[in-house]
Amino acid sequence: xxxxxxxxxxxxxxxxxxxxRNRMPASSQSGRYRRGVGVAxxxxxxxxxxxxxxxxxxxxxxxxxxxxxxxxxxxxxxxxANTVAKAFDLEPQDIxxxxxxxxxxxxxxxxxxxxxxxxxxxxxxxxxxxxxxIQRTAAQRPIPGSNAPWRELIAAAPDLxxxxxxxxxxxxxxGVRPALREAGFxxxxxxxxxxxxxxxxxxxxxxxxxxxxxVEVDTWLGHVRVLNAYTGLAIGKLAAPALARSxxxxxxxxxxxxxxxxxxxxxxxxxxxxxxxxxxxxxxxxADMPRLEVHFDEAGFEHVPGGSVGIGxxxxxxxxxxxxxxxxxxxxxxxxxxxxxxxxxxAALKGRNAA
Numbered sequence: 001x002x003x004x005x006x007x008x009x010x011x012x013x014x015x016x017x018x019x020x021r022n023r024m025p026a027s028s029q030s031g032r033y034r035r036g037v038g039v040a041x042x043x044x045x046x047x048x049x050x051x052x053x054x055x056x057x058x059x060x061x062x063x064x065x066x067x068x069x070x071x072x073x074x075x076x077x078x079x080x081a082n083t084v085a086k087a088f089d090l091e092p093q094d095i096x097x098x099x100x101x102x103x104x105x106x107x108x109x110x111x112x113x114x115x116x117x118x119x120x121x122x123x124x125x126x127x128x129x130x131x132x133x134i135q136r137t138a139a140q141r142p143i144p145g146s147n148a149p150w151r152e153l154i155a156a157a158p159d160l161x162x163x164x165x166x167x168x169x170x171x172x173x174x175g176v177r178p179a180l181r182e183a184g185f186x187x188x189x190x191x192x193x194x195x196x197x198x199x200x201x202x203x204x205x206x207x208x209x210x211x212x213x214x215v216e217v218d219t220w221l222g223h224v225r226v227l228n229a230y231t232g233l234a235i236g237k238l239a240a241p242a243l244a245r246s247x248x249x250x251x252x253x254x255x256x257x258x259x260x261x262x263x264x265x266x267x268x269x270x271x272x273x274x275x276x277x278x279x280x281x282x283x284x285x286x287a288d289m290p291r292l293e294v295h296f297d298e299a300g301f302e303h304v305p306g307g308s309v310g311i312g313x314x315x316x317x318x319x320x321x322x323x324x325x326x327x328x329x330x331x332x333x334x335x336x337x338x339x340x341x342x343x344x345x346x347a348a349l350k351g352r353n354a355a
Contacts (some may be wrong), residue, residue, distance in 0.1 A: 005176075006234035006300045007041055012234050013295055014039055017324035019214050026329050032218050035227070036330025041210045042317030046203040046301070046309045048166065049108035052118040056084065056126040057161035058134070058154060062089065064096040065126075069107030069119055071099055074312060075243035079116055080123055082240050087127045088150040105163055113207070113310025114200060116239055118166055121305035125164030133160050172204035172303040206303050207314045208226075208234045211252070213322040217330045219349060222342030224327060226256055231295070231319075233294070236301030236309045245320040248294045248315045255319020257284045260339050 002008070014020060019102040023037040055066040065084055071077050077099060081092040098104060100123075107282050108118040134157050214228040231251050238244045265274040275281040320338060328334045333348045 004200035004206055006208040009297050010232040010234055014212050016144050017230055020212055020227055032220050036326040037214050038322045038325025038329055040318035040322035040325060041214045043206045043208045044113055044314035045153055046205050047112050047200050047209055048117040049112040050199045051106050051112055052108050052122055052166040053105035053163055054119060054122040054126050054162055055105045055163040056130045058157045058160055061155040062096055066104045067107040067119060068099045068102060068104040069115060070110045071343045072110045075240050076115055079239040083120055083123045109352050113312040115240055117309045120239055120308045122164040122166045126162055126307050129162035133162055150335055168305040169203055169224045191352040205310050209314045209318050211322045213316040214328045215326040217327060224260055224340055229290045229292045231294050233315060234297040234300050237298050237307035238296060239308045244311055245294050247311055249292055250291060251315030252319055253284055255316045259320035259323040263339050
């Protein structure tokens with residue numbers, strides 16, 4: 001039995017979905033087109049990088065945030081801007097964010113779902129320092145009754161700068177342990193290697209995802225169409241809600257491609273890659289996309305300053321197995337090799353193997 005509290009809450013959410021409660025009994029269908037519903041769960045490590053530092057400054061009456069972290073399309077600029085803007089009752093566009101240069105305060109590498117968990121905590125610490133400095137150096141107080149006191153104080157403040165380094169987490173709740181520790185001695189060794197080589201820490205708690213997929217299978221042609229996708233994520237507090245949903249949706253799209261379409265084809269004689277361009281490498285298109293519902297459970301990481309952990313990898317882990325389970329539910333046959341190509345599905349229905 002899965003005792004992880006994050007996934008337990010997601011299981012409860014999934015069990016309440018109409019598509020799950022109203023699913024037909026397995027192998028109860030006949031005819032060419034058959035529908036199936038599948039569920040799968042996955043998790044990723046909660047990682048953060050030591051030494052990650054964020055600088056906040058007042059420059060010309062505006063707040064500027066600086067960190068050498070990169071933004072490779074995952075919204076790091078927005079995460080930092082949102083965090084600072086919320087603390088000062090400003091809009092994200094009011095914050096000038098500088099990243100991606102080696103002469104800035106050190107930041108984490110953009111990989112392993114560690115960026116948000118590495119930069120939000122020092123940003124929050126720097127916010128408290130900046131507030132204290134603004135109030136200490138304020139030449140004038142906000143107008144009584146003003147609905148924008150921080151904006152007025154920032155506009156009147158002299159240029160100044162503060163910085164903060166990523167702190168250790170608070171003590172986790174009882175029973176919450178790092179995933180690598182749960183993996184036993186070798187997991188603990190791997191965790192120490194990560195820390196020594198990459199300055200990464202495996203934190204307590206496990207970012208998790210539970211997904212429910214509904215598919216339609218054409219038993220004549222072997223074509224699989226994903227009709228509805230439901231993804232539930234337990235990744236703590238959302239630092240940038242709109243971008244988190246977009247990333248979750250993109251992860252499902254990636255998982256659908258992995259399950260149904262994407263494959264590296266090679267020439268058996270020469271070893272040359274035959275699917276080396278977007279003309280030959282099949283990825284999902286607009287017509288392949290299901291109706292998608294994203295559910296976020298924001299509890300479970302209160303011991304992390306700011307409560308936010310990574311979303312990148314965990315959001316796509318369960319997609320392909322959930323689709324596999326849905327196909328099994330629809331046709332009563334288990335496919336074990338991806339992508340689930342039409343020839344493989346038809347061959348499985350006929351009781352033979354496809355190349």
